[in-house]
Amino acid sequence: MNREALHTPLYVIVHPFNGYWDLKYECSQKKSLILSFGILFMLILTNILGSQYSGFLVNLNNPKDLNSLLETAYVLVPVLFWCVANWSLTTLMDGEGKFVEIFITTCFALIPIVLINFPWIWVSNIITAQESSFYYFFKNFAVIWSGLLLFVGIMTVHQFSPSKTIGTILLTVVAMAFMAFLALLFFSLIQQIVEFISTITQEIVLRG
Amino acid sequence: MVASMKKRKAGLLALCCLVSLGLGGELVQAESAAPSYNYSYWGDNVAAPSAYEATTLITGISSGAGDFKNPQDIQVTSDKQIYLLDTGNNRFVVLDQNYKSVRTLDSFLLKGKADHFNNPQGIFVTDQKEIYVADTGNKRIVHFDSRFNAVGVIESPKSELLQANFDFQPVRVAVDKANRIYVMSAGVFDGFMEFGADGAFKSFMGANRVHVDPVDYFWKSISTQAQREQMVMYTPTEFTNLDMNDEGFLYATNGDEYGDPIKKLNAQGADILRREGYYKPSGDIMYSTLSGGAPRLVDIDVGDSEMYSVLDAKRGRVFTYNGDGYLMFILGGLGNRLGEFNTPAAIEHNGDDILVLDQTLGEITVFQTTDYGRTLNDAVRSYYRGDEEQAYQLFSKVVNMNANMEYAYAGIGKAHLRKGEYKEAVQYFKRSMDRTNYSKAFLLYRKEVLREHFSTIMTVVIALVIIWQIWRMYRKMRARKKVVLH
Numbered sequence: 001m002n003r004e005a006l007h008t009p010l011y012v013i014v015h016p017f018n019g020y021w022d023l024k025y026e027c028s029q030k031k032s033l034i035l036s037f038g039i040l041f042m043l044i045l046t047n048i049l050g051s052q053y054s055g056f057l058v059n060l061n062n063p064k065d066l067n068s069l070l071e072t073a074y075v076l077v078p079v080l081f082w083c084v085a086n087w088s089l090t091t092l093m094d095g096e097g098k099f100v101e102i103f104i105t106t107c108f109a110l111i112p113i114v115l116i117n118f119p120w121i122w123v124s125n126i127i128t129a130q131e132s133s134f135y136y137f138f139k140n141f142a143v144i145w146s147g148l149l150l151f152v153g154i155m156t157v158h159q160f161s162p163s164k165t166i167g168t169i170l171l172t173v174v175a176m177a178f179m180a181f182l183a184l185l186f187f188s189l190i191q192q193i194v195e196f197i198s199t200i201t202q203e204i205v206l207r208g
Numbered sequence: 209m210v211a212s213m214k215k216r217k218a219g220l221l222a223l224c225c226l227v228s229l230g231l232g233g234e235l236v237q238a239e240s241a242a243p244s245y246n247y248s249y250w251g252d253n254v255a256a257p258s259a260y261e262a263t264t265l266i267t268g269i270s271s272g273a274g275d276f277k278n279p280q281d282i283q284v285t286s287d288k289q290i291y292l293l294d295t296g297n298n299r300f301v302v303l304d305q306n307y308k309s310v311r312t313l314d315s316f317l318l319k320g321k322a323d324h325f326n327n328p329q330g331i332f333v334t335d336q337k338e339i340y341v342a343d344t345g346n347k348r349i350v351h352f353d354s355r356f357n358a359v360g361v362i363e364s365p366k367s368e369l370l371q372a373n374f375d376f377q378p379v380r381v382a383v384d385k386a387n388r389i390y391v392m393s394a395g396v397f398d399g400f401m402e403f404g405a406d407g408a409f410k411s412f413m414g415a416n417r418v419h420v421d422p423v424d425y426f427w428k429s430i431s432t433q434a435q436r437e438q439m440v441m442y443t444p445t446e447f448t449n450l451d452m453n454d455e456g457f458l459y460a461t462n463g464d465e466y467g468d469p470i471k472k473l474n475a476q477g478a479d480i481l482r483r484e485g486y487y488k489p490s491g492d493i494m495y496s497t498l499s500g501g502a503p504r505l506v507d508i509d510v511g512d513s514e515m516y517s518v519l520d521a522k523r524g525r526v527f528t529y530n531g532d533g534y535l536m537f538i539l540g541g542l543g544n545r546l547g548e549f550n551t552p553a554a555i556e557h558n559g560d561d562i563l564v565l566d567q568t569l570g571e572i573t574v575f576q577t578t579d580y581g582r583t584l585n586d587a588v589r590s591y592y593r594g595d596e597e598q599a600y601q602l603f604s605k606v607v608n609m610n611a612n613m614e615y616a617y618a619g620i621g622k623a624h625l626r627k628g629e630y631k632e633a634v635q636y637f638k639r640s641m642d643r644t645n646y647s648k649a650f651l652l653y654r655k656e657v658l659r660e661h662f663s664t665i666m667t668v669v670i671a672l673v674i675i676w677q678i679w680r681m682y683r684k685m686r687a688r689k690k691v692v693l694h
Contacts, residue, residue, distance in 0.1 A: 056638050056643070056646060057643055057646065057647055057650075062250045128647045128648075128650055128654070129644065129647035130647070
């Protein structure tokens with residue numbers, strides 16, 4: 001099983017059209033879901049290790065500010081936002097993808113970032129400033145690759161035309177911004193309510 | 209290489225530990241720093257030993273010249289005489305090495321007539337001890353020879369560069385070796401006024417850049433001419449002070465919050481200050497808007513080896529930078545104790561001592577170096593001279609006294625690099641967060657390691673290739689056998 005399971009993600013990233021088709025219609029969803037969580041975990045790990053162990057020349061993070069929980073949130077929150085926003089939109093736009101499928105597609109699209117960035121964490125320790133342009137080139141390359149995979153994945157999972165996919169992706173980004181705004185609003189309101197209650201309690205306690 | 213291997217190993221083995229390592233959250237930091245502090249590479253304030261200590265207070269009474277009233281400027285000559293411009297009393301006073309008054313000048317003969325100062329704001333003494341006083345109230349600059357005879361005067365210049373209603377209010381003055389006179393005049397936005405040795409006005413130089421707020425610019429661009437005239441004009445910020453170093457470069461401070469508050473101007477008025485430090489020289493970099501916002505630099509003083517100090521009037525602090533723009537130390541503050549000021553107005557160095565003039569209290573505080581300050585000054589000087597061996601020793605001493613002094617590690621690293629000790633150089637450059645030099649040292653270090661272990665590396669590579677080939681042949685053979693069996 002192991003060999004087979006690892007074969008699928010690697011197949012998807014180099015043959016996205018066939019790969020995503022198989023993923024949607026052929027593969028067992030449970031297995032893919034487990035793999036997706038695995039990929040997310042690897043991505044989080046890559047980011048955390050990257051900000052701690054990247055070479056001095058390319059690591060511009062203050063080690064004092066490193067927070068693994070935040071790094072985790074920086075991966076999970078955008079992915080979840082993306083999936084929710086995309087699912088909400090495509091449901092209205094006759095997309096065929098279910099939420100789980102969107103999630104699996106998104107996670108599989110992130111594989112190149114893990115595959116390229118992880119070795120570069122260690123390689124970046126033995127490069128000089130001139131060679132760091134390779135580092136940045138590969139980082140950008142990984143992002144572009146992932147972007148293309150995401151595009152193909154979304155197109156396949158919803159059975160959209162390319163132009164409709166582009167439109168959906170743009171709208172999804174807008175929807176994500178909306179969600180972020182609402183979340184911020186929600187949190188700031190909750191914070192004010194909590195503050196209000198705590199002030200009142202304090203006042204009552206002090207007067208009583 | 210070894211260190212990175214170790215790191216790699218640790219990283220792979222203890223993933224869980226690593227992940228939990230980062231859970232610590234943020235450290236709590238106090239708003240006000242330790243009594244003496246410096247800024248780290250990351251912009252945090254870190255404790256530092258004090259480089260200077262206030263030792264003496266010079267007042268009008270102690271000097272024997274009578275109370276100083278609202279003094280605005282001081283100037284120290286190379287033979288350690290202090291010229292103090294006692295603005296409120298319309299005079300200047302010369303103090304000797306023991307801070308005793310040796311000469312007071314409040315009236316002088318000019319063109320055969322007795323004359324007086326009126327609210328003079330700036331004084332400059334050349335190497336030949338000629339004295340230039342910006343006699344602000346009388347709108348002129350008075351030039352004295354070394355025997356205190358008034359020999360010349362510069363009055364409001366006439367030039368087509370100047371507007372008809374131009375008001376000449378000289379407040380600070382500096383003179384270079386060729387006796388060109390640079391004047392900072394109040395209300396002038398075009399930079400410093402440059403006068404020739406004969407006192408003729410030449411031109412303006414070194415105007416500050418205008419900062420334009422995009423929002424304001426938008427409104428201005430869509431408003432009518434009449435509306436535009438009602439709006440605030442975009443004018444460059446005025447300079448707040450100037451000084452001249454021994455090579456004839458002007459150092460100037462201005463109240464520019466957006467641009468560069470410290471400038472070094474060449475003869476063409478171009479800014480050539482080196483800003484290679486962890487951040488631009490500009491006084492405090494961490495401040496809250498509640499406590500007054502950005503620093504207001506009011507005076508600058510250039511010492512030897514391109515070191516310079518600026519004075520922030522808002523918080524009464526003196527910041528000393530080296531020629532590359534690295535912050536060396538900070539001293540002073542507002543308060544009532546010795547070594548703190550009420551309204552600091554001017555700063556000068558006297559040998560290694562630093563003098564700060566307080567205008568309201570009418571006194572000069574003399575700061576003298578501590579062991580740490582002396583070592584740091586000497587280290588920077590040795591490095592400036594190119595004496596790397598001595599710089600190495602002194603910088604090592606500095607980091608022993610102050611492990612937070614990141615800049616000093618670069619000095620040590622450079623010495624190691626020069627000696628060919630690349631591994632040490634790499635480590636020290638990393639500690640000083642000096643990426644450019646780190647890269648240079650690392651390149652050499654990597655070359656060295658590769659050369660040293662060339663045979664091992666090649667053996668391993670060749671062995672791997674052979675093993676791989678053998679494995680492939682083995683697989684092929686097995687596959688063939690299977691086919692045969694079937």
